[in-house]
Amino acid sequence: MNILGISAHYHDSAACLVSDGEVVAAAQEERFTRKKHDPGFPAHAARYCLRAAGLCPADVDYVVFYDKPFGKFERLFETYLAFAPKGFKSFATSMPVWLKDKLFQRTLITEALNEHLGSDIDWSSRLRFSEHHLSHAASAFFPSPFQEAAVLTMDGVGEWTTTSLAIGKGKELAVYKEIHFPHSLGLLYSAFTYYTGFKVNSGEYKVMGLAPYGEPRYVNLIKEHLIDIKEDGSFHLDMSFFDYCTGLTMTNARFERVFGGSARCPESRLTQREMDLAASIQAITEEVVLKLAKEIRTTTGQRNLCLAGGVALNCVANGKLLREKLFDEIWIQPAAGDAGGAVGAALAGYHLMLEKPRDIHPGDSMNGAYLGPEFSQHEIEERLARVGGVFTTEPDEALINTVAHALVDGKAVGWMQGRMEFGPRALGARSILADPRSPIVQKQLNLKVKYRESFRPFAPSVLREDVSQWFELDSDSPYMLLVADVSKTKQLPMSKAQDQLFGIEKLNVVRSEIPAVTHVDYSARVQTVHSTTNPLYHRLISKFKELTGCPVLVNTSFNVRGEPIVCTPEDAFRCFMGTEIELLVVGNSLLRKEAQSRALMEDYRSRYELD
Incomplete structure (x- = not known):
């Protein structure tokens, strides 16, 4: 069938x-x-x-x-x-x-x-x-490793529903409770996405990344005017502050009066106000999610929880939910x-x-989210040659050794292997990799490779067996959907002067032994790498650990701002030639930037519409 x-x-x-x-x-x-x-x-x-x-x-x-x-x-x-x-x-x-x-x-x-x-x-x-x-709900429960679970779905809006509780048992799944439009946590978050100058249905993760630079100064205002949150997590929005029901924008003049001005112009300078707004809506989101989860645990008795919908991509809220230990296990659909x-x-x-x-699979039945196209070595070589790539072909061991040493030497590496990931995160199949120990990698990758805003953090890929030594986490996070703090033993204390910094000034403070993946609040969006689902990537990180003692790599998606993650060898080559990535690996083919024809280089900054 x-x-x-x-x-x-x-x-x-x-x-x-x-x-x-x-x-x-x-x-x-x-x-x-x-x-x-x-x-x-x-x-x-x-x-x-x-x-x-x-x-x-x-x-x-x-x-x-x-x-x-x-x-x-x-x-x-x-x-x-x-x-x-x-x-x-x-x-x-x-x-x-x-x-x-x-x-x-x-x-x-x-x-x-x-x-x-x-x-x-x-x-x-x-x-x-x-x-x-x-x-x-079906996307979250049926692939999960649970025989029985509660399923919480939160997004902008479907037909009428914006938030729902379903219960799954075996092959059965039924929705029991719903919150209906226009009352939507997803649309409330999107309203602040719009108001802080980012693109709706695209920039929400930027708001989440911006939040640690600010203080939640607007929480009381939001609760006083915009949202009434009940103890069970249900909520009601005052629609007189929003325009998404009837207008062509998210917010209106009344909203602007409450928060002291008009929406930020996209691409203009970020101020402390936007950072504080981001911190505030993030705090509201976490409060709603935690209250909903507590009510679900109490009323259903379910010991496992599945999450889906766009709000389930808020990995900061997910991490806090995990740390509350309300449920034995939580599983989140990678393409939520x-x-x-x-x-x-x-x-x-x-x-x-x-x-x-x-059939229930140990772990889950999403195959590590590696569900997209893959290319044979013969196809890779044919395709790279066709676009003018100059490459050598290396066996696995030599390839891993070369790439690990390049990472130690501070190079940015484009890494394309096996089946493409499904969902918004690169998970070591279509990734740009770098050394997390470098204090300058975060800034360099943002400005010279990704061509994106400097405040945006990068995620760590860590060997599953080493995760608890480097992060305040001791569970699987294969889909980069959980945020946890860097382990106290790896953190570096800040001086009094550094502790007094505000906003974007916090960016350049070295906070840990892996500063390139440590956000300004000591957090990181963790991907645990498993030898069973991605053996080659696991071997690469293991080799890097052998050379450095560090079982962590910077992992960001293989694309520039506004570009979808690369799919084909040709996509990878174009991105490689349009950025300051220094080494490209596609299958067993190795391409060094200095060996490529300069005539094939292009200005990649304006190739894609800004996200």
Whole structure:
């Protein structure tokens, strides 16, 4: 039984193939089209999934879409009626699009399947629709290692739901409680994303990264005016401060009066105000998440918790939730946002619609999130030669030795191996690597390689067996979705003068033995690397440890700001030639910058729209 899950037409479109209950392949459309957060029909991703499974389109038994478009239309229509006449401008802008396209998405999806997968198949009879939050919940529970668990889903909004509690048992999964639009923790966070000058549905993680530079000075104002948080974690927003129901922006003039001015202009200088706003909304988010989790533990009695939805990508909140020890174990879907809805839609189709049994895997059944395209060594060499790359081919041991020594020498290394990751994080398959012990690497990578804001932190990849010696964490974090403090034994005390620094001045203080991955509050977004799921990456870090005594590497996604993570050898080569990455490794092919033709170098700074 082959089920193709599809998420599309909002942001982060993706496809996933589930065969006999196993997640065989999954990928986001952006990786193929090179358009960040591509919302279009995931034609390339769907074709890839079929190729990876060795299937032809006729082998697909069902296609399951991740939400119900008519439910979204109903929400929009009822919202406009409720706020009339205030929302007329937004209504007039969006209704023609809905009436022309989105209301008839069954037809549109069927036509897209005909166009991209073959017109000789009756796709309409094979097409099914899940619900948005059920797809999220299914993406979290069914691949998890739990026989039974509570599932908390938090995002902007699905059809009507913004927050939901589901309970999973074996192959069963049902939603029990919901909070409905317009009351949304995800949209509240996005409102502050917009107000601090970042792009909604893209810059939320920047707000999270900015928060430690500030103080939560606005928490009381937020609680007084914007959100009423109950003891059980449920909440209610005062919509008179927001414009996302009826307008074309997130916040309004009343919001601006409360917080002392208009929204920051994108790309303008960050001030202490934005840092304090970021710290404040982060604190509010953590309070809601922790209260919801406590209520779930108390009322359901469930000992395990699964998380999904865009808010589940808030790894700072996840880390605090883990440290509360409310649950025996927590498992978070690595593609927790809308892309993961494709996984959930396919699994919901298999287990809930078809009532098929569920196999539970130790760890989980996401294969380390390595579910995307891979290339044979022969293909790699052919493709690199075609774009003019000059390379040598090394056996594994020599390759690892060369790369480890290059890292020790302070070089930035582009590392592309095996299957591409599914989800927003690079996990050692499409990564840029560096030495975490360097006090200048964080700044250099941001400014010379990633071309992004200097305040943004980098994550550590650490050998699973060594994680508790280097971080205040002793559990798996394979998907880089948990934040933990650097171990006290590795921290360096600050002087009195350093302790008095504010805002961005904190950036250049060396706080630990691994300063390149230590954020200004001594925290780090940890990825534990396991020999079973990524043996080559594990061997590389082990070699670096042998040379330095440090089992940690800087791991950031292989891309520049605004660019999707690289997918193909050609993508990797272009990024290598457009940045100050000094060494590129693709499979067993090794490319040194000084050996490449200078004619192939390009200015990569303006190649992609800023995120």
